[in-house]
Amino acid sequence: MTVISNVAVIGAGTMGARIAAVMARAGFNVRLWSRSAQTLHQAQAIVESLGVSASVLYSNVLEECLAGADMVSENVAEEMALKQSLLQSIEHQVAPHCLLTTNTSSVSITGLASALKDPTRLIGMHWFNPADTMPMIEIVRSEQTAEAICQQVRALCERLGKETITVNQDIPGFIINRLQYAMLREALYLVSAGIGSVEDVDRAVQRTLAPRWAAMGPMKLMDFAGLDTVEKVAGILLPALDNSSVLPPWLKETIAERKLGVKSGEGFYPWPGDSALQAMQHRDAIVKSLTGRGEDDE
Known part of the structure; x- marks a missing residue:
């Protein structure tokens, strides 16, 4: 199982900012990306309010954010085409060992994975708002997610101090x-x-x-x-x-x-x-x- 040290959080809205803070608090090196400088500024204010800003780097250059990443947390808008396009781009830029997770609350993980060359590596890691307070993460498998990926995410969540439930069928809305x-x-x-x-x-x-x-x-x-x-x-x-x-x-x-x-x-x-x-x-x-x-x- 790959050791995770460097985490790229893609999407710096409220969820992405708080996920970055949780990751930084757990000791990971975190980079947070958004296309928008204003969104990054707002995200930095959220992270600073949670006391971990020094552990998070901010970037609006995707390649820079992904460099050396061992894990990606994707947090952009709930649109299949947008997420597919972004995940395709991410897959081309990260190493084969990099864990690919999507924080979607409704989009099909199987549908997202179908855009990847290796669909077995994508998994849903559904956080709840506010990510730093809510105790649980919903793990969602696609039809092709590898069991080793599921085990890796469970171990990661344990390190983050989060409880988990596993959604074994990729259905709209998952369980919660x-x-x-x-x-x-x-x-x-x-x-x-x-x-x-x-x-x-x-x-x-x-x-x-x-x-x-x-x-x-x-x-x-x-x-x-x-x-x-x-x-x-x-x-x-x-x-x-x-x-x-x-x-x-x-x-x-x-x-x-x-x-x-x-x-x-x-x-x-x-x-x-x-x-x-x-x-x-x-x-x-x-x-x-x-x-x-x-x-x-x-």
């Missing part, structure tokens, strides 16, 4: 986003139908479902409920759940009006001043509390 969007679909239906407000749907999850799932997860909770009870409730509820395959019209109108959430200052909620920063700090504190990750664990 499929679970998340199943709930989001029903949440949007409840709001659309006037059954609950945005605020009450959020509070229902925050104050009841989330704490219980954090303690046990849905499958174990079913054991405690009693599987016979689950069967009876499922008979009533499953036929009644929403099965929409598109977003509701009112949400599409909101998006068309460029009310995109924190990035635009308004979405489901208004985000004036530093309210988004305060919300993120509150989120991070809750995640650390629920997962038992204190400052010394980061």
Whole structure:
């Protein structure tokens, strides 16, 4: 198994910047790339806020970032063609031993790997936002990912102090986003139908479902409920759940009006001043509390 010393993080958005910080904190030599000087500047501010800026080099020259890399973490936009083109270019510029990972939350790993000369070397390494706080990484195999690559990524995640789950079939959304969007679909239906407000749907999850799932997860909770009870409730509820395959019209109108959430200052909620920063700090504190990750664990 190749020893990883030099890591190239490709894409310097919020995810890429925080991944670079996690890698640097774990003792790797890190180079962070973006085409945009402004994005690199913003990424440097994020990395500096996490206290590891001295261990990260910043570049807008791809060849420079990839030089001597033992591992690549690709973090550009969720577009198949863009990722394929970039991964092809990366494959030509790194050594055969270099571990190629893509941090995609929805794009097919098999589809991405098909653009490579050696598709067995690519693997999905799906981080969660914020990468420095969330305790888990989702490992996603393509149809051709070599078992040795899977083992290498598991070992890497252990060094990073991250838990892992392995997705053994390359399906859209993998495991965690499929679970998340199943709930989001029903949440949007409840709001659309006037059954609950945005605020009450959020509070229902925050104050009841989330704490219980954090303690046990849905499958174990079913054991405690009693599987016979689950069967009876499922008979009533499953036929009644929403099965929409598109977003509701009112949400599409909101998006068309460029009310995109924190990035635009308004979405489901208004985000004036530093309210988004305060919300993120509150989120991070809750995640650390629920997962038992204190400052010394980061």
